[in-house]
Amino acid sequence: MSPKTLYDKIWDAHVVHQADDGTCLLYIDRHLVHEVTSPQAFEGLRMSGRKVRAPERTIAVPDHNVPTTPGRENPDQMPEESRIQVAALDTNAKEFGVHYYPVTDVRQGIVHIVGPEQGWTLPGMTVVCGDSHTATHGAFGALAHGIGTSEVEHVLATQTLIQKKSKNMKVEITGKLNPGVTAKDITLAVIGVTGTGGGTGYVIEYCGEAIRDLSMEGRMTVCNMAIEGGARAGLIAPDETTFEYVKGRPHAPKGAQFEAALNWWKTLYSDDDAHWDKVVTLKGEDIAPVVTWGTSPEDVLAITDVVPAPESFKGGKIEAAKRAIEYMGLTPGQKLSDIEINTVFIGSCTNGRIEDLRAAAAILKGKKIKDGIRAMVVPGSGLVRAQAEEEGLAEIFKDAGFEWRMAGCSMCLAMNPDQLSPGERCAATSNRNFEGRQGRGGRTHLMSPAMAAAAAVTGRLTDVRELM
Amino acid sequence: MEKFEKFSGIAAPMPLVNIDTDMIIPKQYLKTIKRSGLGVSAFAEMRYDEQGNEIPDFVLNKPAYREASVIVAGDNFGCGSSREHAPWALADFGIKVIVSTSFADIFFNNCFKNGMLPIVMPQEVVDVLMKDAEKGANARMEVDLEAQTISTSDGQVFPFEVDAFRKHCLLEGLDDIGLTMEKAPAIDAFEAQAAQSRPWV
Numbered sequence: 001m002s003p004k005t006l007y008d009k010i011w012d013a014h015v016v017h018q019a020d021d022g023t024c025l026l027y028i029d030r031h032l033v034h035e036v037t038s039p040q041a042f043e044g045l046r047m048s049g050r051k052v053r054a055p056e057r058t059i060a061v062p063d064h065n066v067p068t069t070p071g072r073e074n075p076d077q078m079p080e081e082s083r084i085q086v087a088a089l090d091t092n093a094k095e096f097g098v099h100y101y102p103v104t105d106v107r108q109g110i111v112h113i114v115g116p117e118q119g120w121t122l123p124g125m126t127v128v129c130g131d132s133h134t135a136t137h138g139a140f141g142a143l144a145h146g147i148g149t150s151e152v153e154h155v156l157a158t159q160t161l162i163q164k165k166s167k168n169m170k171v172e173i174t175g176k177l178n179p180g181v182t183a184k185d186i187t188l189a190v191i192g193v194t195g196t197g198g199g200t201g202y203v204i205e206y207c208g209e210a211i212r213d214l215s216m217e218g219r220m221t222v223c224n225m226a227i228e229g230g231a232r233a234g235l236i237a238p239d240e241t242t243f244e245y246v247k248g249r250p251h252a253p254k255g256a257q258f259e260a261a262l263n264w265w266k267t268l269y270s271d272d273d274a275h276w277d278k279v280v281t282l283k284g285e286d287i288a289p290v291v292t293w294g295t296s297p298e299d300v301l302a303i304t305d306v307v308p309a310p311e312s313f314k315g316g317k318i319e320a321a322k323r324a325i326e327y328m329g330l331t332p333g334q335k336l337s338d339i340e341i342n343t344v345f346i347g348s349c350t351n352g353r354i355e356d357l358r359a360a361a362a363i364l365k366g367k368k369i370k371d372g373i374r375a376m377v378v379p380g381s382g383l384v385r386a387q388a389e390e391e392g393l394a395e396i397f398k399d400a401g402f403e404w405r406m407a408g409c410s411m412c413l414a415m416n417p418d419q420l421s422p423g424e425r426c427a428a429t430s431n432r433n434f435e436g437r438q439g440r441g442g443r444t445h446l447m448s449p450a451m452a453a454a455a456a457v458t459g460r461l462t463d464v465r466e467l468m
Numbered sequence: 469m470e471k472f473e474k475f476s477g478i479a480a481p482m483p484l485v486n487i488d489t490d491m492i493i494p495k496q497y498l499k500t501i502k503r504s505g506l507g508v509s510a511f512a513e514m515r516y517d518e519q520g521n522e523i524p525d526f527v528l529n530k531p532a533y534r535e536a537s538v539i540v541a542g543d544n545f546g547c548g549s550s551r552e553h554a555p556w557a558l559a560d561f562g563i564k565v566i567v568s569t570s571f572a573d574i575f576f577n578n579c580f581k582n583g584m585l586p587i588v589m590p591q592e593v594v595d596v597l598m599k600d601a602e603k604g605a606n607a608r609m610e611v612d613l614e615a616q617t618i619s620t621s622d623g624q625v626f627p628f629e630v631d632a633f634r635k636h637c638l639l640e641g642l643d644d645i646g647l648t649m650e651k652a653p654a655i656d657a658f659e660a661q662a663a664q665s666r667p668w669v
């Protein structure tokens with residue numbers, strides 16, 4: 001048998017049919033659904049008299065539009081259009097009989113946090129969702145990627161997707177990370193090296209000692225941003241860390257079934273002599289705590305650096321950098337650690353898990369946020385929120401001056417009322433710093449939860465190592 | 469998708485050139501969660517005044533054309549954005565066939581996905597069909613996709629071209645989903661085999 005990558009193995013295990021031109025019909029094990037990209041798909045089913053082929057493999061949860069303030073069960077809290085989208089998901093989930101976690105359910109949260117938490121996401125699966133950050137689930141060694149609304153309908157109706165195979169890319173992070181450096185710094189640093197187009201046409205497998213050392217939470221953070229690097233999906237081979245995390249989750253296999261699953265999961269790794277179309281290697285020790293300075297996730301620099309001069313770039317990036325620096329209200333040569341902020345957002349499918357809240361709380365313990373700073377924590381799910389309360393993290397955040405919110409996407413994309421106003425500058429743990437992403441005219445600096453917490457304390461972008 | 473069957477229907481003349489997707493469905497109707505129900509908003513800004521009253525002169529508001537299922541249009545129909553709301557709106561209104569000398573590419577493709585047949589004809593034929601359409605409700609055109617012909621109310625028959633695969637899909641009522649559903653036995657077999665090899669999934 002010819003050697004295979006992990007991607008090859010998962011792909012091969014899901015081909016239902018292959019056409020002469022290589023296009024495959026791929027079986028989908030899990031389909032996650034949220035309120036924004038699904039209404040027309042369900043409507044399409046209704047118009048053509050079709051059913052959801054496998055409702056037991058379909059999981060729906062509202063997250064993008066939902067308010068994160070108490071009393072949000074009352075639909076009057078939502079603007080008309082959001083209310084209609086959430087109500088449509090309610091109706092569709094019931095009518096088509098899919099698994100559903102409404103806002104009143106403590107298990108509700110961001111779809112990419114709920115899936116793994118409930119044990120829906122397992123190694124070796126194919127997972128899709130009408131959302132680009134589906135890449136998150138790749139942390140389990142599952143082939144997971146985003147799809148469009150017409151494809152959502154296709155998967156609902158047939159439980160398959162028409163796909164062409166991507167190429168294989170290996171991203172290796174060797175050695176150990178330095179103190180203060182986290183999974184978020186790894187994933188941002190990789191995009192800083194490859195650029196946002198570097199992964200285009202590829203599925204990335206992350207490997208190396210620094211990746212192996214990460215918890216499942218950290219691995220999800222890394223894979224989450226594979227999409228910002230342009231890749232179709234990110235993968236990490238499952239190992240003991242993965243199996244430990246999965247074991248005992250509500251929808252994970254139990255008993256003899258778990259043992260059988262484990263036997264297969266243990267075969268899910270890239271063979272030593274597998275072929276890679278592209279390889280990128282970074283040394284763990286070389287990665288510093290980073291922040292973004294511009295309006296593309298590739299605008300990444302170590303916190304100890306300065307705002308770059310546009311002329312230091314090449315080609316079209318010169319203009320882009322000029323525009324970004326102007327939009328962000330910065331001056332070339334300015335120290336990144338001198339940039340003052342107004343707002344701190346800790347949350348999102350990138351960094352809204354328990355470990356993220358622990359890391360931020362560790363910095364905040366016994367401290368207060370700087371006067372005048374607006375800071376909020378939006379846990380990724382109701383269960384993360386409950387666990388953080390149990391562990392006393394909620395108290396630390398509240399004592400420090402943070403708002404303690406309910407679960408949802410919130411200020412990651414500003415579809416709900418949590419938005420930046422024009423010119424407002426935010427230290428954010430989310431994944432996109434595009435113009436207007438967090439609200440029209442808003443300025444976003446991406447970073448790790450610990451770095452965001454440090455910024456809240458000092459009121460400026462801060463090297464977290466100063467507070468450790 | 470419904471099967472595309474031979475039919476005779478009323479044809480509305482719309483000689484304007486470059487009818488774009490913004491005219492077909494203005495942007496304020498894109499916030500919908502549905503793709504059905506857009507028919508009443510098709511051509512909204514040409515069809516209704518600012519108070520929402522019908523503009524009597526607009527062709528689809530005239531009694532003769534309210535039930536039209538064919539549009540005979542000027543050049544370059546469907547240009548503009550890629551919004552699938554445009555074919556959704558026309559299909560929901562009841563349009564099955566659009567005839568023009570040319571169509572915008574994305575719109576042309578979107579028509580097939582939504583069970584509509586866009587027919588490209590040379591200028592002289594479009595002129596004849598336009599004249600026929602102008603006769604009003606009694607002038608029903610006949611469209612036979614199987615035979616690839618369109619006939620005027622006075623019996624002139626014009627052949628048209630259509631891609632063989634797309635013709636097959638329309639006749640059988642197959643969209644992407646329909647096509648995949650033809651492979652249902654393969655999907656069933658995959659599921660049965662997976663139930664054995666990966667029963668925990």
Ligand code: SF4
Pocket residue numbers: 063064110111112131133348349350408409412413430431
């Ligand atoms: S948290 Fe942000 S990136 Fe993640 S699913 Fe929600 S909107 Fe998308």
